[in-house]
Amino acid sequence: HLQLQESGPGLVKPSETLSLTCTVSGVSITSSSYYWGWIRQPPGKGLEWIGSIYYSGSTYYNPSLKSRVTISGDTSKNQFSLELASVAAADTAVYYCARLFCDGANCYSYYYYYMDVWGNGTTVTVSS
Amino acid sequence: QSVLTQPPSVSGAPGQRVTISCAGGSSNIGAGHHVHWYQQLPGTAPKLLIFDNINRPSGVPDRFSGSKSDTSASLAITGLQAEDEGDYYCQSYDTSLGGSRVFGGGTKLTVV
Helix, strand or coil: CCEEEEECCCEECCCCCEEEEEEEECCCCCCCCCEEEEEEECCCCCCEEEEEEECCCCEEECCCCCCCEEEEEECCCCEEEEEECCCCHHHCEEEEEEEEECCCCCCCCHHHCEEEEECCCEEEEECC | CCCEECCCEEEECCCCCEEEEEECCCCCHHHCCCCEEEEECCCCCCEEEEECCCECCCCCCCCEEEEEECCEEEEEECCCCHHHCEEEEEEEEECHHHCEEEEECCEEEEEC
């Protein structure tokens, strides 16, 4: 049974680095069939794409966050992680990890992958 | 300001049909990128509802359907039920400014 579980500090100080981990169970993150991604949702607002990683280590980031974001994978623990540097109050949000999948003839391109399984999310507050 | 534009809210009575629109442009939906829809019930994580414009994942009732035309897409819900109340998001890929997945601002569905 596939499950994704986010973990990490719930409180981060302004200007510090936010670090979260997504632990995946039920499928290997080294599978070439999937990408693994992060999405966030500020309180009372909509969803924002952060970025993703492929089993090869290739990463893809939202251009608006690219200068501050690093996504990495730990195959020995079947986990992938998010680091967001120089955080501010605007980075306060629920952070979700998700599996990206593609079903069909278009799966040769990263564009066509969608989030088919989500974690429950973890709340991160940026405050001193 | 979201790249994809959705109405902030829609409402309907039980049993009725509602539609939620998702307006994009030439660098996303109009460029041929697929539209996916997610349902977020109160206090829960988003759940995939429609993928590749029109397809339902296993377990999603056929009361939910998606369509796409030119630079926009729509989600239709028939036979509205109280448990459908929540937020709905469209998502696509945008090739401008370096390329990224993009979401609509979300639509709150109220079953009155």
